[in-house]
Amino acid sequence: MTSNGKPKVAFFDFACCEGCQLTVVDSLQTHLDLLEAVEIVQFREAISDRGEDYQIAFIEGSCTRQADEERLRKIRAQASVVVALGACAHTACVNALKNLHPLEDVRRWVYGDQAEWYDTYEARPISAVIEVDAIIPGCPIDREEFIRVVKALLLGKKPPLPDYPVCVECKLKENVCMFHIGKFCMGPVTRAGCGAICPTYGDGCEGCRGFIPAPNENAMKDVLADAGLTVEAIMARFTMFNTYLVSARKADGEERR
Amino acid sequence: MTTLNVNVHYVTRVEGHGDIVVDVKNGQIKECRFEVVEAPRFFEAFVRGRPYYELSHITSRICGDSAITSRF
Ligand code: SF4
Ligand code: SF4
Numbered sequence: 611m612t613s614n615g616k617p618k619v620a621f622f623d624f625a626c627c628e629g630c631q632l633t634v635v636d637s638l639q640t641h642l643d644l645l646e647a648v649e650i651v652q653f654r655e656a657i658s659d660r661g662e663d664y665q666i667a668f669i670e671g672s673c674t675r676q677a678d679e680e681r682l683r684k685i686r687a688q689a690s691v692v693v694a695l696g697a698c699a700h701t702a703c704v705n706a707l708k709n710l711h712p713l714e715d716v717r718r719w720v721y722g723d724q725a726e727w728y729d730t731y732e733a734r735p736i737s738a739v740i741e742v743d744a745i746i747p748g749c750p751i752d753r754e755e756f757i758r759v760v761k762a763l764l765l766g767k768k769p770p771l772p773d774y775p776v777c778v779e780c781k782l783k784e785n786v787c788m789f790h791i792g793k794f795c796m797g798p799v800t801r802a803g804c805g806a807i808c809p810t811y812g813d814g815c816e817g818c819r820g821f822i823p824a825p826n827e828n829a830m831k832d833v834l835a836d837a838g839l840t841v842e843a844i845m846a847r848f849t850m851f852n853t854y855l856v857s858a859r860k861a862d863g864e865e866r867r
Numbered sequence: 868m869t870t871l872n873v874n875v876h877y878v879t880r881v882e883g884h885g886d887i888v889v890d891v892k893n894g895q896i897k898e899c900r901f902e903v904v905e906a907p908r909f910f911e912a913f914v915r916g917r918p919y920y921e922l923s924h925i926t927s928r929i930c931g932d933s934a935i936t937s938r939f
């Protein structure tokens with residue numbers, strides 16, 4: 611805590627696009643009161659300060675190399691609360707698409723002769739390396755959810771994380787289901803919290819918020835097949851944002867967040 | 868004569884991690900480097916074998932600040 615009793619907050623990024631941090635900046639513009647309640651000591655994308663004394667750490671991005679593990683552990687050792695900010699940190703997001711290919715090929719395709727200059731291994735969520743106290747899913751995060759999570763943390767409560775699917779929010783919005791207009795949607799197995807924004811704007815959910823607990827993968831595959839998708843196209847729907855989760859579920863046969 | 872040693876351990880307020888190293892001795896630049904130290908993500912590999920309709924949705928995740936241009 612600072613001398614004025616405000617919790618000190620820091621933002622960190624690993625392999626990611628920094629779109630979630632940008633969404634944070636965006637949300638704070640309309641919630642200036644939150645800025646009064648905390649002291650931001652480090653936020654490379656937005657400020658020049660780099661304080662190392664903080665209690666709440668928001669971590670964006672995936673762990674994709676050895677050096678990331680050390681940095682993650684250092685942050686964990688300092689922070690009393692660690693929040694995974696966005697899909698890259700939560701599920702490894704599109705970063706895990708490279709896990710579908712042999713790593714030597716991945717490096718060679720992109721960097722050719724210089725492949726060995728670039729250190730990398732399979733992309734993983736930060737929870738594969740350190741304990742995570744709260745999650746803000748999504749690619750990018752939902753700005754209102756970010757505010758809700760921060761408020762809960764400031765009140766000392768566990769931030770809410772919806773365990774029901776996007777379909778619930780979609781129905782509450784009274785949207786016409788994408789499957790009724792010849793489109794495809796991952797809403798039935800995807801964690802809600804975004805207000806079903808994609809179907810609301812006419813596009814099927816791509817699953818960026820990760821799966822609900824115990825998703826019925828087979829039923830989802832049947833629905834997509836009945837709607838006309840090939841086996842390859844169905845797998846593509848599952849792996850676009852969730853390669854890591856699909857492989858992890860396959861590996862240990864149990865549901866993961 | 869100027870002697871200068873600049874070592875910016877990551878530039879702030881931008882997307883991406885970059886360090887700046889400048890070494891000037893007696894008015895002469897000995898070293899001037901911009902180091903891109905962030906983790907490579909391998910987008911060219913991400914898009915291999917994916918359906919065409921996914922591509923712009925994947926590449927828009929190259930950079931959150933310029934998602935629209937990254938799409939193309
Ligand atoms: S989750 Fe998406 S928006 Fe957020 S940093 Fe990762 S790629 Fe960018
Ligand atoms: S459009 Fe998608 S999220 Fe909405 S009800 Fe249909 S399947 Fe569910």
Ligand code: SF4
Pocket residue numbers: 748749776800801804805806807808809814815816817818819820
């Ligand atoms: S509708 Fe699906 S793809 Fe769209 S933001 Fe929500 S979880 Fe992500």
